[in-house]
Amino acid sequence: MPIQRIYTCSRDDAEARSWLAFLRRRGFPQLSDLTIERVVWLEGSFDANRLMPLFVNPVYQTAAPASALDPAKGPIVEIGYRPAVTDPETPSILTAARALGENGIQWARLTKRYQFFGVDDREARALAGRFLFNKIVQRILSPNESVRALRPAGEPDPVTTVSLSELSDAELAQLSARRSWYAPVSQMRVIQAREAIRGRPHTDAEIEILIQSWSDHCYHTTWKSLGLLKKLSEATARIDHPLVISSFKDNAGGLEFYEDWAITLKGETHNFPSSIAPFGGVATKHGGVIRDTLGFGKGAYPIGGTTVMGTMDPLMPEDEVPRGSLHPQLILSESVRATSYYVNPMGIPMMHALYRKHPGYAKCLALGHSVGLIPKQYALKDDPRPGDLALLVGGETGRDGIHGATASSTQMTTETLEKESAAVQIGHPITERRFTSAIPALRDAGCIRSISDLGAGGISCAAGEMGAETGVRLNLDAAPLKDRSLTAWEILLSESQERMLIAVPLAKLAEAQAILNRYEVNYASIGEFTNSGRLEAFWRGEKVVDLEMSFLWGACPIDPLPLSEPSRKLNPLCIPEPVTHEDWSGAFHSVLGHYHCSDQSAAGARFDSTVQGRTSVGPYGGKNHQMPSGFFAGAPLRGKNYGFITTLAINPFYGEIDPAVMAKLMMIEAVTKAVAAGASYRELALCDNFYTPPARPEVAWNLTRMVETIADFSVELGIPFISGKDSSSGTFEMAGRRIDAPLTLAITTLGRVPDVTRLVTKDFKHAGNQLLLVGHSDPDTLGGSVYADTRGQRGDRLCDAYTASSIRDVWDALLELHSHSGYVSASAIGEGGLALRLFEAAYGSGLGARIDFEAFERVLPTPTKRPGARRDGLVFGEFIGSVLIEVSAGFDLTDSLQSVPYVILGEVITEGHLILTDGAKTLWQEEVAVLAEIWSRTFREALE
Amino acid sequence: MNPAFVAILYAPGTNCHEETAAAVERAGGRAELVLLYDLAAGQTRLESFQAAIIPGGFSYGDHLGAGRVFGALLVAELAGQLHKFLDSGKPLLGICNGFQVLVEAGILPSRSMGQRDMALVDNQSAHFEDRKVRLLVSSARCVWTEGLVGTILEMPSAHGEGRPLFPNAKSLPAKHVALRFADRSGRPTDAYPDNPNGAAGGVAGVVDSKGLVLGLMPHPERASLPAHYSQDGLKIFQNLANWLDRRAFATQTSA
Structure with a gap:
């Protein structure tokens, strides 16, 4: 043509x-x-x-x-x-x-x-x-390139068989590497043994399916080996929370909302593709986690999302970037472009956009969440029944993402950038948007028995999982292809984005087709569910796959992983305390200007935060709409004030000091952010997202401790985890040098509140009001803080001040106070300590604050009451679990706060200044506008 | 008498139709979601509605230009129905992508369907801008902003392509400018980010010469509930509801 x-x-x-x-x-x-x-x-x-x-x-x-x-x-x-x-x-x-x-x-x-x-x-x-x-x-x-055809064409390779019989372990390993399977030898041996039992070799399609389904990415072999998946789901089962509808079983977790509705939460990382092709990787990160919402129950509707990126320092000199890795600045800017490219057209409000840096993120962290809304009656799937049709909905199948799951399960090397090119693709949000509109219509018309997204492992994984209890027979010739040269195993394994698989009752097929036509969604019936207990696939008149479901889902060997307690080399902090006005200014400037504390709206303002008309408190608030809110709240049921709230905590520094304590602190931080706003911790659920290096014995030890800690702590708090995801591939290797990602755990909360208009925001409200710090404060726990990082130090002590019962006391006191409208602004302490919160609340209000150290030191716990307790520790210490609140001057606090430590720090002032005093003596004073200039510069310079 | 239904006309990629319908209903109107597919297939007709709104989103992915494909489809498939609808004096509103669609179809500013005399191009920042803006209502005749002249409306704005351009770099006659981005003191502004897209003269909303067809980049439907930070946007939908009431009353008395 x-x-x-x-x-x-x-x-x-x-x-x-x-x-x-x-x-x-x-x-x-x-x-x-x-x-x-x-x-x-x-x-x-x-x-x-x-x-x-x-x-x-x-x-x-x-x-x-x-x-x-x-x-x-x-x-x-x-x-x-x-x-x-x-x-x-x-x-x-x-x-x-x-x-x-x-x-x-x-x-x-x-x-x-x-x-x-x-x-x-x-x-x-x-x-x-x-x-x-x-x-x-x-x-x-090339300038004179002659193009003969635009559409990929060609003939597919025939299906072949791959015999493993009589191969030695070394030969099995070689074969696995040559085929980009990255499968452990133990799995190869199981397939080899199976071949002997069946008496015929597997087809390439069969082996590809087995390897893919048993990859760490799909089968969570690392976590299963360590018994970690069970730990979290058992903890949730023990809590037996009345609001939990679905946890760890479905594509997301589900929580009861109000009036016969449920809300859902899922978080997913997409680190490997985002490291080598950040635009495509991050776009498809969002596409994938959104499809997890669409694939919850019988199809939830996405009502909120997040993006979290961890890279090396975007401003690092070019010659320090590890060979084989993209420059972190490029990863950052391309990721921002990709989030805007994908999430805005999807029409899903951005709830949290966080960017973090750490020298260990050579293979970057790319995390995204999705929150969904679904009528409660559709929150649980049915099993497909024999005779139900397997309807493939959305985009065409291409040679995208072949070996994506196995590649993302492995560590990244200098070669991966070249070799696994097919593992990355460009997302097409318009395709996903089309079925996002159609799915609720299909669901409400009774056309969906079960639904799942196609992600890692493509058709084979989705159909294999959906038909695990029954059986499924696929006709691969019916799958619409981008590229006619795809062979059977490629059709089965392709991770082409923007596809869903729906089990449709035969009697509902015509209705389903009519709905999909109206929404201009492409679809094809690619097979049916059977009662054979087998995964079967036909292609060009040939049976190319015939696997027993019991073998596919029951035979994966789990290699034992040895554990070994790592030795930690921690150094106490050595930071001279600020004395002069200049010292204090320098400290404030470096903390407020730190990447983690800085104004990240240069990215955040590129993402729609109000689409769907449900947003009540968006990511940026205050009078100027530029103050980070610290939580997101929406009113999902139109015309009702019932609210949902989400918060997020992540910290790449704390884990270097104590991974288990870090894990606990992330839970406390995320929950406290919600409670400070006025949300009850009794109506919250959690999502965990881990990003860790491959499980060498020391990593496995740390990982186990982290998971045990959060599982136990969730039981003690009575706050359940309802979903989560692990990625154990956080290592970048090059020429003899290994860069491990920091042990990373992001905790997200999702909760409900009866009246979203009663939530309390961070910005100061009235001059003359008192400022209180509710909870513990220990000036000698600057370890892991941003303040320490600005001095190039990590330290050796985290502020681990709470037990489950003592933090619940703080939360209960706050909720009690909130129920009487006892405070008018609030923010949980996190990165950057009190300093960042005071600045943000002042910046968002146009007001200022005066903090008096003398008052502060009157109530410190005895060991720190000694002369010379660090004042920088009070201002920059990250007292996770403690909350800054603003209370009317005459308000009687004694009843609400009698059982928890608190201190009246100072007051809100009219003048837009932050002031530190020691009794009558002013130690430091600076204009909020000047601080804002420094705060807003760092991230913008990194991004633009 | 038939209830005065407002058509919320949407296509693949539109993503603000539900909240727009909700805002119409909250203002006292009655909204019906209408797929472009159903109109093109003759399942329903535009004439059966008393007013129409094209909501925001990324119709057809904003491919080739925001609103370009939807606009071309309107002209190719529905020009007859649209002419009839407009000629019968019914109000039409385009919000964000809906505004872009009306511009690409040639309906704004001068009702010259198929003949474009305006464009909404990339924001000056060359990327999507999610902001809270203030809009100063100008004195141009417009049923959607009646009674609001001189007031400031606060609402969200969220788009990547919202900067108006006109043939030969001319500016738009004042009678077509319904809304302008305003600064904190309420004056029209060209300064970023109060004017998030760099529109010359702060032009944020454009009306046809009959005062019936309005297009605006910001989102009134996202500022229409107690749970929102502002309810100023509701006023625009209340104006529609009032207009429909008056029209129904006039039809009734004349009948």
């Missing part, structure tokens, strides 16, 4: 201006100008003129059959997706072209031509390679 190109230019191109400014800041100051020409490639027979209204708005765009760029004026680099990657725009172009009466159009692709001025050809290619494209999914087109 003939191919035509249409070159379009814009007379006002903000994207080109933005790249120009960015590239000039990032090492190419000589770049004097940059032009972007966009090229539409169209294949088929059609009248291009009739399509022009699609490609140009004549008010600002022009189109031509040839490029308007003059190559003599500056180097031109043309970038497009690799042939196997579908452009996100292609389906929209085809739909619109057909509506305009041009049915002869077969396929469409897009490329961009960047022309650079003021740099030579070599520099142009260098900057394009560094910033403008990712070679894993994109490529530079």
Whole structure:
């Protein structure tokens, strides 16, 4: 089919201006100008003129059959997706072209031509390679490239068999590596033994399915070996919380809401793809965790999301970046672009966007959450019944993400960046958005018996899990393909995004089809559920898979993992205490300007936080709408004030001092953030997301201690975990050097509140009100703090001040006080200590605060009451579990606070200043506006 | 008499239809969600509605330009129905992506369907901007902002392509400017981020010369409930409800 190109230019191109400014800041100051020409490639027979209204708005765009760029004026680099990657725009172009009466159009692709001025050809290619494209999914087109076809074509490889019989362990290991299976030899041996029993070798498709299903990513072999999955689910079972509807069984956890509704929570990491191709990796991170919500029960609707990224220092010098790793600045900026690209079109409000850095995040942390809403009656799945159809819904199946699950289960090496290119793809949010609208309609019409998303392991995993109790027979020829050259195992294993598998009762098929047609969702019936107890697949007249479900889900060997207590080399902090005004200023500036404490709205404000019209307290609040709120609250039932609240705690530093204590503190921090706002801890549930290096004996020991700690603590607190996810692949290896991710645990809370308008925000409300710190404060526990990190130190003591019962006392006291409207602003202490909270509350209100050390020291516990107790420890100590509250001047506190420690620190003042005093003597005073300037600079500089 | 239903017209990628319908209902109107697919298939007709709103989102992924595909489909498939609807003097509102659709269909600012005389292009920052904005209601004739002239409306704004451009770099005649981004003191502003997209003159809402078709980038439906930080947006939907009441009354008395 003939191919035509249409070159379009814009007379006002903000994207080109933005790249120009960015590239000039990032090492190419000589770049004097940059032009972007966009090229539409169209294949088929059609009248291009009739399509022009699609490609140009004549008010600002022009189109031509040839490029308007003059190559003599500056180097031109043309970038497009690799042939196997579908452009996100292609389906929209085809739909619109057909509506305009041009049915002869077969396929469409897009490329961009960047022309650079003021740099030579070599520099142009260098900057394009560094910033403008990712070679894993994109490529530079050569100037005279002749393209014969736009749509991937070709013939598939035939199905082959792979015999393992008589291979030695070493040969099994070699085979596993050569095929990119990354399977332990123990698994290879089980398959080898099975082959002997069946008396015939497995097909490639069968082995691929087994290996994939038994990968750590899918089967959680590490956690199973350590008995950790059981620990958490048993703890939740013991708590037997009346609000928990579903925990650890489904794609997300479910909690009872009000009026016959349930809310759901799930968090997922997507670290490996995000490390090698951050844009595609982070986009699909969001797509995947959103599908977990859609795949909860009989289909929940996503009503909130998060993004959490951990990288190395984005400002690190280029030559310090480990070879084989992308520059952390690129990972950061591409991840922000990807979150905006995916989540905004999905129409899901951003609840929390957090960015953290640690030298161990060479393989980055990429975490996302999704909260959902579902009628309670649909919160539990049914098992598919024999005769139900397996309906594949959404995008076409392509060669995307082949071996994604096994690759993400393994550690990252310098070679992975090249080798596993197929494991990353570009997300297509519009495809997911279409079925996000259709699924509730299908569900309410009774068309969904069971539903699951397709993620790791693709069709094989989703169908295999859904049909585990029955059996399933798949007809692979029915699967719509992006690329006709896919062979059977690739169709089965493909991790093409934006697909769901639905078990539809046969009698409901016509209704389901009508609904999907109305929402313009593509679908295909790819098989049916059976009572065979087998996973069977047919392709081109051949039975290519025949596995017993009992073998697939019951035979995976779990290798024992040895544990060994690591020795910790911790050094006490050595930080001189601030004395002079300048000392204090320096300390405040470095803490408020620390990456973790700084204003991250340069990223956060790129994500829609109010879509769906449910947002009550968004990520940014206060009078100026620029103060980090510390929690998110929405009113999901239209016209009702019933609220849901979410909070998040993560800290990459604490685990270096004590992983188990870190785990406990993350629980306390996350819950306290919700309680401070006025949410009852009795109506909260938790989600855990671990990111740890592969389970060497020391890591396994730490991991076990962390999980045991949170499981036990959840029982003591009576707050259940309802979902979670583990990734045990946080290691980057290069030429003999290993970089381990810090032991990372993110704790998320999801809870309900009877009246969302009664939640209390952080910003100060009235000058003259008293400021209290409720809870313990220990000035000698600066270990792991941001303050210590600003001095390049970690320390040896965390502020581990609470038992389950003593922290519950603090929470109960706060809730009691809240029930009388006893406080008007509140914020839980976290990273950056009291200093950050005072600053944020002042910044968000236009008011200020005066803090008196003398008052503070009057009530300190005796050991620290000694002369010389660190005052920087009071201001910057991270007293996790303690809360800063603002109380009307005359309010009687004695009843509510009699059983918990508290101190009246000072007061809110009219002047926009923060002031530290020692009795009548002012130690330090600075304008909030000046502090805000420092606070808002750090992250922006890293991102932009 | 038939109840005055308001069509909330949506397409694949639209994602603000439910809250927009909820805001109409809270203001006292009656909303019905209408899929573009159903209109194109003849399942329902635009004429059977008294007013229509195209809500926000990313219709067809915003591919090729925000609102471009939806706008082209409106012109290709529904021009006749739309003409009839507009010629009968019914109000039409485009919010965010809906505004972009009306612009791409040529309906705003000058009802020249299929003939575009305006564009909403990338924000000056070249990325999506999620902000809380203040809108100053100007004196342009507009049923949607009646009685609000000179007031400030606070509501969220969230878009990546909201900066108006006009042919030959001209500016828009004042009679078409319904809303402007305002600063803290209530004055129209070009300054970021009070004006999040860099619109010249702070233009945030555009109305046709009959005062019936309004397009605005910010989201009134997200500021319409006690649980929201502001309820100013509700006023726009209340104006619609009042207009529909008056029209129903006029029809009744004339009949």
